[in-house]
Every structure is written in structure tokens, then in C-alpha cells.
Amino acid sequence: MSLLDVDSLTITYRGSRQPVVQDLCFTLGRGDTLGLVGESGSGKTQTAMALLGLLPASAQVDGSVRFAGEELLGAGPSVLNRIRAMRIAMVFQDPGAALNPYVRIGRQIKRILVGHRICGGDEARERTLDMLGKVGLPDPERQYRAFPHELSGGMRQRALIGAALLGQPDLLVADEPTTALDVTVQAQILELIRNLHAQTNSALLLITHDLGVIAGNCERMLVMENGELVEEGATREVFSSPQHATTRALISAAPDISSRYWLFGPRLTPTRYSRLKSSASVFASGMQYAVRSSRQSGRFHSPSKRARPWPSSANPVPAKPASCARYWA
Amino acid sequence: MSVSPALGPAIRRLRANRVVMVCLVSLLVLAIVALLGPFLTPHRYMDTDFGARFLAPTFSDWHLFGTDELGRDLFSRTLLGVQVTLFVAVIASIVSLGLGVAYGATAGFIGGKTDALMMRAVDALYALPFVFLVILLMVVFERNFMLIFVAIGAINWLDMARIVRGQTMSLKQREFVDAARLMGVSTPRIILRHITPNLVGVVVVYMTLTIPQAILVESFLSFLGLGVQEPQTSLGALVNGGTAYMERAPWLLIVPATVLALVLFCFNFLGDGLRDVADPKQA
Amino acid sequence: MLRYALLRILGAIPTLLLVVAIAFMMVHAAPGGPFDSERVLPPEIEDNVNQAYHLDESLPEQFLRYVDGVLHGDLGPSYRFRDYTVTELIAAALPLSMRLGALAMLIAVTAGVSAGIVAALKKNTLVDRLVTGAAMIGISVPVFVIAPLMVLVFAVFLKWLPASWAGGSGPGRLLMPVIALALPQIAYIARLTRASMIGVMNSDFVRTARAQGLSTLSIVCYHALKPAMLPLLSYMGPAIAAVLTGSVVVEEVFGIPGVGQFFIRGALNRDYTLVLGITVFYAALVIALNLVVDLLYGVLDPRIRTR
Numbered sequence: 001m002s003l004l005d006v007d008s009l010t011i012t013y014r015g016s017r018q019p020v021v022q023d024l025c026f027t028l029g030r031g032d033t034l035g036l037v038g039e040s041g042s043g044k045t046q047t048a049m050a051l052l053g054l055l056p057a058s059a060q061v062d063g064s065v066r067f068a069g070e071e072l073l074g075a076g077p078s079v080l081n082r083i084r085a086m087r088i089a090m091v092f093q094d095p096g097a098a099l100n101p102y103v104r105i106g107r108q109i110k111r112i113l114v115g116h117r118i119c120g121g122d123e124a125r126e127r128t129l130d131m132l133g134k135v136g137l138p139d140p141e142r143q144y145r146a147f148p149h150e151l152s153g154g155m156r157q158r159a160l161i162g163a164a165l166l167g168q169p170d171l172l173v174a175d176e177p178t179t180a181l182d183v184t185v186q187a188q189i190l191e192l193i194r195n196l197h198a199q200t201n202s203a204l205l206l207i208t209h210d211l212g213v214i215a216g217n218c219e220r221m222l223v224m225e226n227g228e229l230v231e232e233g234a235t236r237e238v239f240s241s242p243q244h245a246t247t248r249a250l251i252s253a254a255p256d257i258s259s260r261y262w263l264f265g266p267r268l269t270p271t272r273y274s275r276l277k278s279s280a281s282v283f284a285s286g287m288q289y290a291v292r293s294s295r296q297s298g299r300f301h302s303p304s305k306r307a308r309p310w311p312s313s314a315n316p317v318p319a320k321p322a323s324c325a326r327y328w329a
Numbered sequence: 330m331s332v333s334p335a336l337g338p339a340i341r342r343l344r345a346n347r348v349v350m351v352c353l354v355s356l357l358v359l360a361i362v363a364l365l366g367p368f369l370t371p372h373r374y375m376d377t378d379f380g381a382r383f384l385a386p387t388f389s390d391w392h393l394f395g396t397d398e399l400g401r402d403l404f405s406r407t408l409l410g411v412q413v414t415l416f417v418a419v420i421a422s423i424v425s426l427g428l429g430v431a432y433g434a435t436a437g438f439i440g441g442k443t444d445a446l447m448m449r450a451v452d453a454l455y456a457l458p459f460v461f462l463v464i465l466l467m468v469v470f471e472r473n474f475m476l477i478f479v480a481i482g483a484i485n486w487l488d489m490a491r492i493v494r495g496q497t498m499s500l501k502q503r504e505f506v507d508a509a510r511l512m513g514v515s516t517p518r519i520i521l522r523h524i525t526p527n528l529v530g531v532v533v534v535y536m537t538l539t540i541p542q543a544i545l546v547e548s549f550l551s552f553l554g555l556g557v558q559e560p561q562t563s564l565g566a567l568v569n570g571g572t573a574y575m576e577r578a579p580w581l582l583i584v585p586a587t588v589l590a591l592v593l594f595c596f597n598f599l600g601d602g603l604r605d606v607a608d609p610k611q612a
Numbered sequence: 613m614l615r616y617a618l619l620r621i622l623g624a625i626p627t628l629l630l631v632v633a634i635a636f637m638m639v640h641a642a643p644g645g646p647f648d649s650e651r652v653l654p655p656e657i658e659d660n661v662n663q664a665y666h667l668d669e670s671l672p673e674q675f676l677r678y679v680d681g682v683l684h685g686d687l688g689p690s691y692r693f694r695d696y697t698v699t700e701l702i703a704a705a706l707p708l709s710m711r712l713g714a715l716a717m718l719i720a721v722t723a724g725v726s727a728g729i730v731a732a733l734k735k736n737t738l739v740d741r742l743v744t745g746a747a748m749i750g751i752s753v754p755v756f757v758i759a760p761l762m763v764l765v766f767a768v769f770l771k772w773l774p775a776s777w778a779g780g781s782g783p784g785r786l787l788m789p790v791i792a793l794a795l796p797q798i799a800y801i802a803r804l805t806r807a808s809m810i811g812v813m814n815s816d817f818v819r820t821a822r823a824q825g826l827s828t829l830s831i832v833c834y835h836a837l838k839p840a841m842l843p844l845l846s847y848m849g850p851a852i853a854a855v856l857t858g859s860v861v862v863e864e865v866f867g868i869p870g871v872g873q874f875f876i877r878g879a880l881n882r883d884y885t886l887v888l889g890i891t892v893f894y895a896a897l898v899i900a901l902n903l904v905v906d907l908l909y910g911v912l913d914p915r916i917r918t919r
Contacts, residue, residue, distance in 0.1 A: 052823055077827070084825030092823075097816035102838045102914055111834055115826045147914040163824065449623070458853040458898055461875075461891045462631070465638050468879045468887060545754050552756045552861065553876060565756070572760040572865065576768050583764070586757045594752035601748075 004028035008063040021227045033204045035218030043227040053080045089164035093176040095156035099148040106144030109163040135162040154185035171203045349602030352595035366408030374409040375560040413563040418543040424482025429489025437497025459484040467555040537600035564589040631895040687889035698889035709870035720797035728805025750799025755858040759792040759865040776867040812840045849902040
């Protein structure tokens, strides 16, 4: 039985006829790593929020989300609170805003354990300190007592990841965990997530607009556009033979990244990552441009200088490494 | 806070808010009735009639609200009260406006240290019990009608100054200001001819909030016997008068008190509604 | 933090001086002297009187003399209550006024904050609409309208409570004045708390807390309350000033022999030093309390505290 089973998830906001997420279906097994990618506004974050019941009251959610057999949509607060942090945990995009600036870090994080009645007082403190160390904070005692504004962005995100894993959840949802951080820090955070995933064998749902992040961290991926799921499959296969126009546009807009990531995989180092990432910002804007222009004209306009022929019968999509062969040099 | 360029949808939203529309209409009706006042009743506000003192509200002889201790018709006096109250409030608000805009626009436009200093002054003045100073002023320079406007206006300009300064600072960044500067337009002229017209939207919204404050101060002064003098009257003075005779003729208190409360209520609601429409993000 | 505190304290002093200067200027700009309305005095006696009250000195000298007096707690003699100094009069009337004001503030904060929090948590339900509506009425109806109306209803019609201070004894006669004084503040505080609370509950860190599975009660107590209360703390300054102003009306309507009543008597009797003295005293009080509030804010906001 799969861990997470999403069936025909549809989210519509009151007063709007167009749903932000439409008929989304996917499953997630224990220990899986799934990437969810798409432009801004494609519904990725909405999906994540829906899993934990964090959508505002004006959102109407239809469909089914079953976690370990239990239906989450429409469940009452007691059910949801039992699941949150203990079975499903979430890390948000902006660590600065996600932490309460008026409460010390240690106390905020410790509250998870106390609130869920796992342990109290000193033991909670010990466990929190332990986790702060595990996520790589240099001086856990000091950071425990600190306020959020005294920490850098990367440290805050580490603390939040630690907080998320404190309850030993079966599923970690990371919504653009690195977007708000500096380039070098991003690589470190992703590495941290990867390591912890390997240690705990929890499932990982990684949401991002950056294909490079997907390539390095997720075995399977989903592509969303305008609230709909347009492509899904194993990351390598999707990268090498994308089926949907959007996916093709996404990949083609920065071919360097997809191929090199695909090759480097776990041998990603900060330097390589930063090099690729800087072309990713070009990629991000190029992506929007590419998607839109290809939709309009039916032809593909690549913002990169090297025009690539569109796959067709005369020009069949080559087998796996061919697309990277061109960019090896 | 945005200077709402999209007036159409803003007005539509305003119309949708039922209570705000009711308040707006009520105020307009009240203003019209007050203006037409003298024609609606055969009694004039200063006519005393010692044979008809302390009459309860009755339809006979057109004493719809009754009479007061001197036999004067309360209905016509209430109408006069509304006229005077609104008049004083609007003029005083304009004074506040003038002070606030001048101060705020200058501070916002010049920016830097001057702005910081000016705003610190505003902060310092903010929590002072201005009313005491105003009372002192009224006591010392007694019975000066002009002074009332200035005094009341002097209390409420701080809010306006802050808002105008904020607006000016955001406007300052816009292109037409740079264009004007490049053409060599002097600073005061820029403030006057370019910035000020764009402040109109914000100013209108906040006027609807300054007017009730001005009404409150004026009524307070009248209540203490320091505001509008006989035979003129304002709603505050009427409440004061009514308090003295509340056991004998409760309507003398109830009528002006209710009217005053309604006017203030409508203005406050209207102001809130306008503020929501102009900038829905600002709680 | 220390810098913040020092700056605030240093800023308060010129503010107070400014107020004293303005008030002083106003009083002495009055047409005619303080004794003009009385019997015409022969010139020698007038000179003596002027000398005794230092009115023959130049204005700046009088000002400095006054400020010196203020710093020593001497606000000058009362022009009308001949045997008393202003300080003595204020000291006599102060305890009652303080009791009135403090009780009103206490009730206002307690009731207002509770109403605000409840309205925020139950946003857009009937409870919320009732609270918001009541608050709107509260800020629209001024104290000098509420007070007489309350007297009318509770003392004249229902005869439950005494109509004035002199009309009864014991705590019952404080009930109406305190409530009348507190009502507008309850409304303002409720509105402010509600808006602040809603803002906090919509913030990202509360979303994180929800994602961490904390109950609403837990979130309110441990995460939301402190940030939501900070704007309220900032409002305390103007609130105190408003209570002081309102107390003048309430004391007048209910006949309570407090500082406010002395102020009105002084205003109507042209007792300039008394009015000036009370204004200065109230201004100093407000400035001091604002300072306390500012310092408290600095303590409670960690971003200021640890700088």
C-alpha cells in the first residue's frame, strides 16, 4: 500500500471559476523521492498545503488524499494535528518568515514535542539540541537560545528542517526550501535534505521551479502546468524523452543543466551547482519565455543561441545520452 | 498604500458594501435636511416662548422634538446644531489638512535627516493631551470664533501629516518627479504642483476620519461651555444643555445625543469603508 | 537596547519643555492680567501684587522661574484659591482621579483584549460581527454623550445607581463613571486587538505552527499572543491621554472632586496658574507614561532588545 495516495485533487477558490489545481493524481511510496516542478502559479504549493489541510477557508477542496489509508481531506482538526509534524512534516520557502521572531528558536522547536505530548521539559530540550546538531548548526546550545533574527538564512532553514524531522515523520514535504537562500547555501541545504532522507528513510516530496534541484534529488518527478498534471515519470526518463510540450520547453530552455545534472547526480559540488545555478536564473526567465512562445507559435523559440531541432519523424528523439553528447564539450 | 488608479472597480466595491452606502446616504440626507432646516419648521432657533417651556415632543404647533428651558423649539435648534457642527468640523478638517499636507509633503519630499527630525517631532507630539492645550487656548482667548477652527485643526493634523508623508515618499520615486527635477523645477514648486494633486485620493479618505474627530473635539469644547456661543448652538452644546435638565425633560438630552452619535457613527463607518476600498490590505 | 532607552529618555525632556513653553506662552498672551476682572486696585497695591506674583519681570524671566519651580515640584500659587498652591490642590484631588483612571484603563484593557481576541479567532461569524459593531458604536459615541445617557437610564429611570458622587456612598458611585470612561477605550482596544490578532494568525510563522500540528489554543498562547499585543502596547500612550481627557468630562458630569473638576473650575474662573499647572502636570504624566511604554516595548521586542 502506498504511503500517500492523491486522487483527483481539485482546489477552487471562492469567487473564481478557474480551479488552481485540477484533477491531480499521484502516489508516493515509503522512502520515495518525488519532485513536483512547474512555473509559479502552477499549483504546486497549493497541492502541498492541501495535504496538510493548511489552505484557507475560502478554498474548496475536492477529491481524495489518503495517507496510510486515512483520508485527510475534510478531516477534523484532531486528525490533522495528529498527522502534522508526526507523520507528515513541511518545510516552507522563506525561513525568515516561517519562524516566530519573538520567540527563541529552541523554545519554538521544543514546542512540537511538548505540544504533541511526546516528552516534556528537559528531555524535549535534549532532543531539540540533538537535532540542531544533526542539521549542522555549529553551536547548538547558542542557537537554541538565539532569536531568529540572530541567525543567517541558511541556519534558519537548517533549524526548520530539524524541526520538521523532530517528530520522525514518514513524509517530508519541502516547498521551495532553497529559493530564498544564497546560492552556495542552497547546495548545502539540499545536501542536508538528501542525507537526512537517506538516514531516516522518510519519503520526500520536493517542490520547486528549478529543474536542476529535481535532477539531483528526486527519483520520480511530476510536471504541473496551470493546475494540471502534464507529465510524470522517472526523472531520467522524463529528462531524456519529455512527452509534453511544457516539459520539453522547461528542459530545452536550459539544456546544459538537465544533462549535466543527470550526469553528475550525487556528485554535485557547490561550485558546479553554483555555476549551473547562475545559468538557472537565466533558465527561469528563459523558461517562461520558452513556454509561452512555444504555445503561441507552435514552434519553439529557444532563448539560447544554439537552436535545437524539434523532435519529429525526420528528427527522432535520440536515446538517452545523445542530448548531452552535444554539450559534453 | 496605493493611490487607487482604478476608480471603477473601487466604486463598485464601495457600492457593494451595504452598510457604508446606508451611512453615506444618511449623511447626505441629514446635510440636506439641515440646510433646508429653516424652511421645514415655522419656528426659528432663537425664538423663545416662555409660555411653552419644556414641552415634550408633540405634533401640535410643530414642536416635533419638544422645547427647551426657554421655550425654543428643539427641532430647529437641532437642525442648526447639525449645520454648525458639520460646518465647524469641515473647516477644522481643512485646517488640519492644510497643516498636515504642508508638513507631511515637505518632510516626505525632502527626506533624509530633515524628514527624520520632522517625524520625530510628530512622534513626540502624538501622545500629548492636545485637548488640554486647546482648552487653555480657548479659555485665554475667549469667544473667538475663528480660533475654534484653528484650535481644533491643530489637534488632528498629526495623522494627516504622517499619511501624507508616506504617500509623498512613494510618489517621490515615480518618474514624473525626476522629469520635473531634470527640467529644473524648484523643490517647493514640485511639491505644490506635482505631488499634491496625487495626494487627493488619500486625503479624501482620511478626511472622512478627521471630520468625526473634529466633531468630537468641538462637541467636547461646547460641552464645557467653551465652544460655540449662544444663541448659536452645536450638537455638543445641545447635549450640554440637555444634561442639565435631564430629569425634567429627557428629550432635551436624548435627541441631540442620538443625532450626534448617528453622525459620528456614519462618518466612522464611511471612513472605514473608503479605506478598505482604497487599500484592502490595510486592516 | 541601552541606546534605544537613552534616546527615548533624552527625547522626552525637550517634549515636556515644549509643552510647558507653549502653555506658558498661551497663558501670558491673554489679553489683560489675571486680576483684571476684580475690583480696580489702586496702583500701589497693584504694584505690590504684581511684584508678589513676579508679574513685573520680563517674560523669559518669568518662564525660567516657572520652569525652575516645576523642576522642584512647585507649580505656583493658585490665583483663585488664595490659600493654596497649585501643587497642593492637585495633590488633594489626585488620588481620586488616579483611582478613576486606573480602574477605567484596567477594565478597558481586560474587556477590550478579550473581545478582540475572541472576535479575531471567530472571524466573520456572528460573534465577530457583534463585537465589531459594538466597537464601532463605542468609538462613535463620545464620553460626554455616554455619561449623561448612562445617568439618565440607570439613575433617573431605573434608579439603580446614584446619579452623582454626592448622591451616594461606597463603591457603587464609582461604577458608572468608570464604565463611562472605559467604554470608548474598550471599543478602540477591541478593534486594535482584533486587527492585530488577525494579522498575526495569517502570518507565515503561525502557518508553520499549524503545520507542526499545534492546537489553536497552543498557537494563540505560545506564538500569537506576544506579537499581537505589541501594537496594543504602542496604543497605550494615546489611550492614557484619552482617558485623561475623558476623565475631565466624567468628573464634571458625575460631580467627582478630582483633578479634572479643578481644571474646569479653573478654566471658568480664569485661574490661569491652576489651569497651566494642571496642563503641565498632565503633560508630564503622559510623557512619563509614554516613556515607560516605549521602554517596555523595547524590552518585549527581541529585535530591539538584542541589538
